[in-house]
Amino acid sequence: MAEWSHSDGGVEDGVFCARFLSELPVNGAAVSVFGGAVPETIVCATDDLAARLDELQFDLGEGPRWDAVRSRLPVLEPRVREGAHPLWPVFHAELMHTAVAALYVFPLTLGAVDIGIVELYSTTPEALNRNERAKARVMANETAWNLLDRLLRLQETANTDPPDAEPMEAKSAGSPLSRREIHQATGMVLVQMNVTPTNALLLLRAHAFAHGRTVRAVASDVVARRLVIS
Amino acid sequence: MATQTRASKVSAAFVKLTDTLVGDYDVLDVLHTLVEECVELLDATAAGLLLADPGGELQVVASTSEESYLVEVLQQQAGAGPCVDCYLSGTVVTLGDIAAYSDSYPDFAAAALSQGFRSVHAIPMRVRHRAIGALNLFRTDTGDVSPEDAAIGQAMADVATISILQERTIREDAVVNEQLQRALNSRILIEQAKGVIAQISTVDMDEAFKRLRADARAHNRTMRESAENVINRRITL
Numbered sequence A: 001m002a003e004w005s006h007s008d009g010g011v012e013d014g015v016f017c018a019r020f021l022s023e024l025p026v027n028g029a030a031v032s033v034f035g036g037a038v039p040e041t042i043v044c045a046t047d048d049l050a051a052r053l054d055e056l057q058f059d060l061g062e063g064p065r066w067d068a069v070r071s072r073l074p075v076l077e078p079r080v081r082e083g084a085h086p087l088w089p090v091f092h093a094e095l096m097h098t099a100v101a102a103l104y105v106f107p108l109t110l111g112a113v114d115i116g117i118v119e120l121y122s123t124t125p126e127a128l129n130r131n132e133r134a135k136a137r138v139m140a141n142e143t144a145w146n147l148l149d150r151l152l153r154l155q156e157t158a159n160t161d162p163p164d165a166e167p168m169e170a171k172s173a174g175s176p177l178s179r180r181e182i183h184q185a186t187g188m189v190l191v192q193m194n195v196t197p198t199n200a201l202l203l204l205r206a207h208a209f210a211h212g213r214t215v216r217a218v219a220s221d222v223v224a225r226r227l228v229i230s
Numbered sequence B: 001m002a003t004q005t006r007a008s009k010v011s012a013a014f015v016k017l018t019d020t021l022v023g024d025y026d027v028l029d030v031l032h033t034l035v036e037e038c039v040e041l042l043d044a045t046a047a048g049l050l051l052a053d054p055g056g057e058l059q060v061v062a063s064t065s066e067e068s069y070l071v072e073v074l075q076q077q078a079g080a081g082p083c084v085d086c087y088l089s090g091t092v093v094t095l096g097d098i099a100a101y102s103d104s105y106p107d108f109a110a111a112a113l114s115q116g117f118r119s120v121h122a123i124p125m126r127v128r129h130r131a132i133g134a135l136n137l138f139r140t141d142t143g144d145v146s147p148e149d150a151a152i153g154q155a156m157a158d159v160a161t162i163s164i165l166q167e168r169t170i171r172e173d174a175v176v177n178e179q180l181q182r183a184l185n186s187r188i189l190i191e192q193a194k195g196v197i198a199q200i201s202t203v204d205m206d207e208a209f210k211r212l213r214a215d216a217r218a219h220n221r222t223m224r225e226s227a228e229n230v231i232n233r234r235i236t237l
Helices: A013-025 A047-061 A063-070 A089-095 A132-154 A168-169 A179-191 A197-210 A213-224 B006-019 B027-041 B067-074 B082-089 B108-114 B147-166 B173-201 B204-219 B223-229
Strands: A029-035 A036-043 A074-079 A102-110 A115-124 B044-050 B058-063 B092-096 B117-128 B130-138
Touching: A013 A029, A013 A036, A013 A115, A013 A132, A013 B092, A029 A047, A029 A132, A029 A197, A036 A047, A047 A063, A047 A089, A047 A115, A063 A074, A063 A102, A102 A132, A102 B173, A115 A132, A115 A197, A115 B092, A132 B173, A179 A213, A179 B173, A197 A213, B006 B027, B006 B147, B027 B044, B027 B058, B027 B130, B027 B173, B027 B223, B044 B067, B044 B082, B058 B067, B058 B082, B058 B130, B058 B173, B067 B108, B082 B092, B082 B117, B082 B130, B092 B173, B117 B147, B130 B147, B130 B173, B147 B173, B173 B204, B173 B223, B204 B223
Parallel strands: none
Antiparallel strands: A029 A036, A029 A115, A074 A102, A102 A115, B044 B058, B044 B130, B092 B117, B117 B130
């Protein structure tokens, strides 16, 4: 299966995490991106503990990150040291060896596409108040948007645009996410290939990469039924 | 029966709009009703509504036609055009004769004129001192809109803004952004669902949208819910 690899955008990975730390009273943040069927890649982590918390849950196959992935909803554990955690007993036991007191996990989604997750931790219980949690959700959404924007800008910065690129497309240099064809093509490909929306978009991207084209151009062809991804 | 007076048409439109604001309403449903009412009520041929995305770029979220000719014109001016000026300045921008602005907005003017639009009126969607997007009214004639139409248009834009933000949440900036993002997210979901319908039922995107909207209305669902059902393959339209 295709992956969200080849992150060739101009933005430094670290900025995705650093923003959470500078704007919210948390001690660490990690952002990881789904790679379709195969392992996820951590985009950034602000410190070793943030990275370890993510890896630990990944290795154990349990933890709040998985709950957030499954439900596509935030998982808030403001007093994570207290009480029983029947869904992730091993991860909880491991947590007790760290200074982590609160965990906040937000899924990064856009429409029906799952892009990744962001995990925040604090050594203070109830680190985030209601307004800060809302702010964290907004920042997670912005992160999802920016990550996907960057991942879809494949080839666009290079001057290798194929001559068949539509003139309209060349002129509007805005975010690829503003191109409705990309989302429409995602819907078409998920039917054609019987895959999840996330994998459908990954396939579009992989096709674009393999053929040295932009995702926009490939999506236009799919919508116009000039191209079937297979 | 006698033809409706202007005032009764306007009040009927606002009743219809506020009817969509009850319970667990979907912002996109409200915005679609709004753009449709705009062309019914005002001297306008087409209308479109754009909201700012997390990158500060304007995205088309509702338009009187889903066909690409209108969406392209709307999206085109998100780069440089009266809509983005209106959004950035937070004030009304009127181009009574689009052809006269070919130098200032070459791409927008070319796109609009090629579709027969000769004037445009852009109304900001404002929350206190901040704009979140803009409502655009296109006409096939040149000339400015009447002061009365301008006033009604602004009132419609205000209703749209309230529908997105809901009064109780306006105080918190984070929540303002969250509601905005939800509207943009719904739009993406709808585009994905249109693709699913187009592929399964071999119809074009315009027809796919109509089916989505008809399903939402027939089952008293939001378009977002219908779109989710389509993508998860719980229903086939």
